[in-house]
Amino acid sequence: MIDLNDVQKIRELDSMGSLVTTEHYAEQFAEGLALAQAFGLDNPGRAFHEILMLGTGGGSSVSGGLLRSYLFDELPLPLAINQGYHVPAYVDANTLVFVISHSGNTEEILSAYDQAVERGAFCVAVTAGGKLADRCRRDGVPYLIVPPDIGHPRRDLGYIFIPLLVILGKLGIIEDKRADIEGVIDCFAALKQRYGADCPIGDNLAKQIAIDLQGYIPLVYGSLDYYDAVAWRIKNQFGENSKLMAFYNVIPNLHHDEAVGWDMPQELLSRFYLLMLRDREADSEKLAKRKDISRDILRDRMGKVTELHAEGQGRLARMFSLVYLGDFISLYAPICRGVDPTPVDVINLFKKKMAE
Template sequence: MLNHNTLNKYDVSGMYKVYDTWPKIARDSYLSPQELIDFDNIDHIVFAGMGGSGAIGDILSAILSKTNIHVAVVKGYHPPNTVDSKTLVVTTSISGNTAETLSVLDTARKTKCRLIAFSSGGKMQEYCVRYKVEYRKIPKIHSPRASFPGFLYSILKVLGHILPVKEKDILDSITDLEKTSKMISSENLDKDNPSLKLAEWISGIPDIYYPFGLQAAAVRFKNSLQENAKRHVMIEDVIEAGHNDIVAWEKKDRVQPILIEGNDDYIKTKQRWEILKKYFKTNKIDYREVHSVKGSIISKLINLIYVLDYSTIYLAVLTKTDPSPTKSIDFIKKLS
């Protein structure tokens, strides 16, 4: 079994220790004295960010998917041409130096849209001070991906007058995080830890299946497997997979299916899950299931991300890999 000596040996900078405090970071961030904004007449929100910052846009897009606000998530250099005076553009760069997001910020400033930026400082803060753009500074904790709850809940707080999200749902999601932490944190390194169990099972290439509403959790899991565990991974919408991905299982290889299931998935989605599991059992393909908690979409997504992210840290350590360094990303950024 994994122990703290092994965690400290390979997780040199102690990323797992930050994850142990995610519930506290979330609560402190949401209850922080950040100044709220209240732009009127907004019917379109664009969330721009890359990597860990982009995952925040994915979550907020999912939260707003059943509201009357049109949402776009930009992971690149340009905002959509649909940006107008009723659009709020939210740019997030945890480092403050993300070239793609700075480009969106600069382009958006020259339109008639409303604009707000979030970062831990860097070039984004300098830009916003120079051009008097609405800006909020949020501390980076360890790394952009580890800072996820701090930025997510701070943004939920600051945009509270604009986002049609119930405060109770937000606070309940934090309470659920606290419950989840007791199961998956480094204080529970035993056979009942679901994140550790999943990490111990992964030996090949994960193929992550998800329902449409939980796509943000699947994408985040993929990203964290790549960054923390340095592992190739695939993701598939469970409905779309029945029209293409499923055929690939006719040939045996090192791919391992992981099923991310919502507590109250649509009835047809539940039927498809059962068909997929029957297919795997019939063909003797081992798989794992990860279920969301009950509650709002915020609770489902943030708690899934917590469980799945922590599994990638455990996987890194189990394979004698330091989860923190991302030398390949540094290479790309240096030459971009």
């Protein structure tokens, strides 16, 4: 096992610098805000009936989920996330379509984009270039060019989520969220000191949990109305960064079905490591009670149970405080095993075989 106090070693193992990128989320989100604010976008003057988000993976589709969670009690239009090759039947001229492909070459998104344009939907794209940028130029579709990084959009939420939030404001669908975004940036700057690679294990919660969950299967429980997408994000990060199968669900939904699975054979249930997401400000009395009961029951059944508490000023900062902690945990977990967290060999294998 790698010593997570050996900063030089863990930075060497992280060959593509995902730890450094994560440590600099504050700067990335600030740059994403600046790019989005400078983005020229005319209001089309349409009465939108719904918003459709075309995106795949832990950066694009999750950004749509985080947007929907954050704006749960404010967004006046339904927002659906579309991750496949085809758009649903309701897409028409009154649909606002966000087209997200960091590379610009995601085949599912290009296919869905063509269908949305053909249906007359109002599309706005966020991309680093590729075929999507070419098609937007061809079709007269507004598109925001963001930095290409290394083609791993899961570590580029500042270039994806923030522009979406700003664009909704530019279109007059929601109020301006600059103050909330700046709160997230401040939160990142503070938490970097506690979760970054230079912070030793004894003071670093992310490193402590990464070490503690070695040999277990991560399970993340979020909650409605604001922490479903955060749980989804953390689960995805365990897959891509940690190279671990992981699962997630949300309270109260899981108490009507999945909870019965807690009676599975003890030798199986004991392999799970539960991360329970909590927010003392957002969790209602009933929701907090459900989480307490779940924690108490599962402490006697699952391998381990740990609670992660949101912090920061404002809902957006509190949501992203847990996203940030989850990102660091998922990066340290493979490093403990001597595994580079950034490469995604299986995904590349799928792409290679699809191209044959």
